[in-house]
Amino acid sequence: MTKLLMLGGAGAMGSETTKDLVKTSDFSEIVLGDNDVEKAEKFASKLDDDRLSVIEVDASDVDDLAEKMEGFDIVASALPYRFDLNVTKACVRTGVDGIDLDNEEDQWDYNKEAKEKGITYIPGCGATPGTTNLMARRGVELLEEAEEVSISFAAFRSTAIAPGLLQTTFAEFEPDIESRIYYENGKFIQVPPLTGGKSVEFHEQIGKQEVVYIPHPETKTIPATFSNLNKVEVRGCFPPKTMELVKLLNEYDFYREEPISVDDQQIKPLDFIRELLLNTPSAKKAPVWAYGLIVEVSGTYKEKPAKVTLKNNHPSMDKWGGKSAYGKNVGIPLSIGVQMLAEGKIDKKGVKPPEEAIKPTEFFEELSKRGIEIQEDFERYAS
Structure with missing residues (x-):
């Protein structure tokens, strides 16, 4: 029973991540965290999956992020890159593994603290970076x-x-x-x-x-x-x-x-x-x-x-x-990365880039599927 908090999972890129998670993952719960609850609920209803639900999250507020992360096993973020550092801080504070689409340079400053907490955080797991x-x-x-x-x-x-x-x-x-x-x-x-x-x-x-x-x-x-x-x-x-x-x-x-x-x-x-x-x-x-x-x-x-x-x-x-031919290239890698993380296939602790944390051959096999x-x-x- 693994619970995932999917931040920005109804957005332009995150929606493709969520669609792939619904099709391919075995998470027991997939909770979409968004500041636009109405939009996220409309999106979730179209996917018609009992594991999906929505909560309101303010990604500009680290305290709110950390509070909302409590009780989850893993966090994935498809939010704009300006929120990446906040997500990293909140994951480290709560001791929850995390992964996101992009990268904000100051995220690496939390490598030591993430190691001490025994968690993994992977910035930049989209198309590029990723x-x-x-x-x-x-x-x-x-x-x-x-x-x-x-x-x-x-x-x-x-x-x-x-x-x-x-x-x-x-x-x-x-x-x-x-x-x-x-x-x-x-x-x-x-x-x-x-x-x-x-x-x-x-x-x-x-x-x-x-x-x-x-x-x-x-x-x-x-x-x-x-x-x-x-x-x-x-x-x-x-x-x-x-x-x-x-x-x-x-x-x-x-x-x-x-x-x-x-x-x-x-x-x-x-x-x-x-x-x-x-x-x-x-x-x-x-x-x-x-x-x-x-x-x-x-x-x-x-x-x-x-x-x-x-x-x-x-x-x-x-x-x-149509435009999914762009979005899938960004959103699907995040889905694969978060599933590999949840399944224990990534054992590096700390804040690590994809090339250090993830084995390419298995990742490419999942892309090919x-x-x-x-x-x-x-x-x-x-x-």
Whole structure:
């Protein structure tokens, strides 16, 4: 009898996690924690599973989170990344295992305390971070000596799919964000937005796209987990229209903090754009809903240069229900991770990244059962 608290389980990404949990898990109770109880109850009623119920949770309040976690065996969070640290604090305080979709850098500060409490907390178990971390680990394991990891992703969704995801998109192209870095020879090198362009061929639903440096946690966690690596970099892109938008936002300095006056009201330029997009129907539509992941791991095998390339593939929009062809790639990995955690298949204690805590082969097998394939290509070179 295992009780799960699923935070944000009725949201844009968390709803796909909940659907998969209903189909595949053996939790005795799945409680959706949300600040919008009415929305969550409507969603839960459609799934028609007696294990589902809803409670109100204020994720901005650590005390409230901790109180609501009492009595649960495990917590999963699909909340926007700005709540990740609060969820981690509450899990550590109550001594409950946890896992979430994204990552907030200060979460790692709770590693020692989580170990002392004997719990596991895994930040970033979605598509990227998440599946990409395990693709990187798999590539490292296949080589005798891994030297470089290059991650590329293409997140094909509408520009304003949800407030949290829109904020994530904007944040990744902020001009001066310190976390937009790559790792090389023991140093983290900060780079401007929209730089480091590289042409990448994703699966056929997405095709060839140019990816650029993106601030992602894999850039820091993977070198820490695999200390022999010389270079780690993450590049990504969104659909062409979204990329055009963020280029314009940077070109015309919409990221500036100084507010402007609009009808005698003071508003920051980016706040205006955000509200405009969230209230524009066309900004919620996209011709293609899909997720592309490619991880290249270079090094040596039997003393010769070698490279392992791992790519994902998944069912099309027609087979996977329109925008679910994007959301499932994010939500399903969280469902798999929380089930592995509940089943005792993850034994690392503390706050640990996916590549340190989760074995890739079993994780990929579970992805495959749900239609997400991770393909491997091993190349060896003469010298």
